[in-house]
Amino acid sequence: MKERRLSLLxxxxxxxxxxxxxxxxxxxxxxxxxxxxxxxxxxxIVSAYAVGYMLSALLIGPVSDRHDRKRILVIGLIVFTLATAGCGLANTFPLMLVTRFTAGIAAATAGPQIWAAIPVLFPKGQVVKVMGYATAGLAVAQIVGVPLGSYLAVISWRFPFFFVGTIALILTLLVARFMPSLNEVRTAQPKSSIYGQLLQNKPVLKLLGAYLLFQTANFTGFAFIGTWFAKSFGLSVGTIGSFILVIGVGQFVGSLIGARLVTWLGQPHAFLLEFLLFISGYVVLPLASSALVATIILALIYTIGGALLPLFMSTLQDQARSARGTISSLANAVMYLGEAIGGVVGGILIKQFTGFSGIAVFTAIGVTLAMLLYARQGYFKQLQTSR
Structure with a gap:
């Protein structure tokens, strides 16, 4: 019962x-x-959250390794609750940027403690399964996060922030009540030692560069789907949420079928095929004649995207087997750096170009460059399956 309760939490x-x-x-x-x-x-507004998350992700690992992870998690959730509720109270644009930045810091403080706590709290045979539950929480959030914001915003744009802040407050109380302390003794290590080793690892740097290119392109497209649908097709906030829900389901399905595709084609061929399909989707996307057609294309694109992400992470993990936690933090930081850049670039492109054409071309080019970096390291060759 205790383990099931913690898994759900x-x-x-x-x-x-x-x-x-x-x-x-x-x-x-x-x-x-x-x-x-x-x-x-x-x-x-998108970039502020991403920058906060990125900076915090790089710093919180060494801090949490020397303190009680439960305490760090609770502090992170408290700040997250206050910052998210603060977004709903933000009556000026600068205040919104500050609260989103703070929410990003808090999210990066709380989230990694979950991954670090699971191997300590659960028997070895259950660790992978519970990790899967936590991953499922993120996957479901990707599906319902955007439409939830759309539906709740029908009441007021402030309400989604108050709603999420309230849920976060309840979870903070539950964590404080049911999660045991995790103040296990850890081996002291200089903060920069692992980062220094990884930054001297050229294959890791190239993979992180490819991941940055992909995520910058990916978030440039995703963040402005709602703006495109509102400007070009005249859709309401609620209708946009419904269409983006379909797109999110595509990504969830992709995360489920990606492993089967690798088994069927082999990782090198599956990796290359997914890259090519993702790029092709963005090439044809600006030709969509209606929001429905655009949604179908985007659902297919993000089905492929859902299958791509595990391959990005597995290649990074294979290059840093002695520092898996640190490479995960770096990958998160790179992802949110990509989101931050994408928020700025996408805002300019959606204004300067007709419809979604500027963003679609930028995304296709960015993903193509990421694919070429992987190609140069031999990841699409059959020999690479032995890595």
Whole structure:
């Protein structure tokens, strides 16, 4: 019973953190009008959260390794609750940027403690399964985060932030009540030692560079789907949420079928095919004649994206087997750096180019460059299956 309770609690914590990440996307058109800012500036709301997460992800690992992980988790959730609720109270654009930045810091403080706590709290035979529950929380958040923001925003744009903040407060109390302390003794190690080793590892740097290119392109597209649908097709916030829900289901399905595709084709061929299909989807996307057609194309694109992400992570992990936790932190930081860049670039492109054409071309080029970096390291050759 205790293990099932903790598993559910970890699922919910990762779900609420993931939901907050994607909550803002459908609100951008409304926030743009409310604050009286340009569409390009609205991307900074996405970027502020990403920058906060990125900076915190790089620093929190060494801190949490020397303190009680439960305490770090509770502190992170408290700050996350206050910052998310603060977003709903933000009456000025600068205040919104500050609260989103703080929410990003808090999310990066809380989330990694879940991954670190699971191997300590659960028997070895259950670790992978419980890790799967936590991962499922993030996957479900990607599916429902954007439409949830859309549906709740029908009441008020402030309400989604108050709703997520309330759920986070309840989870904070549950973590404090049911999660045991994790103040296990750890081996002291200089903060920079592992990072220093990884930064001297050229294959790791190339893979992180490819991952940065992919995530920058990916978030540039995803963050402005709602803005595109509102401007080009005249859709309401609620309707946009429904369409993006379909797109999110595509990503969830992709995460489930990706392993089967690797088994069927082999990892090198599956990896290359998924890259090519993802790029092709963005090439044809600007030709969509309606929101429905665009949604179908995007659902297919993000089905492929869901299958690609595990391959990115597995290749990174294989290159840093003695520092898996650190490489995960670096990957998270790189992902949110990509989101931060994408928020700025996407805001400019959606304003300067007709429809989604500028963003689609930028995304296709970015993913192509990532694919070429992987190709140069031999990841699409059959020999690479022995890595």
């Amino acid at each position: 970890f699922f919910l914590v990762m779900f609420v953190i993931g939901t907050d990440t994607f909550l803002v996307s459908p609100l951008l058109p409304t926030l743009t009008r409310y604050y009286g800012i340009s569409t390009s500036l609205s991307g900074l």
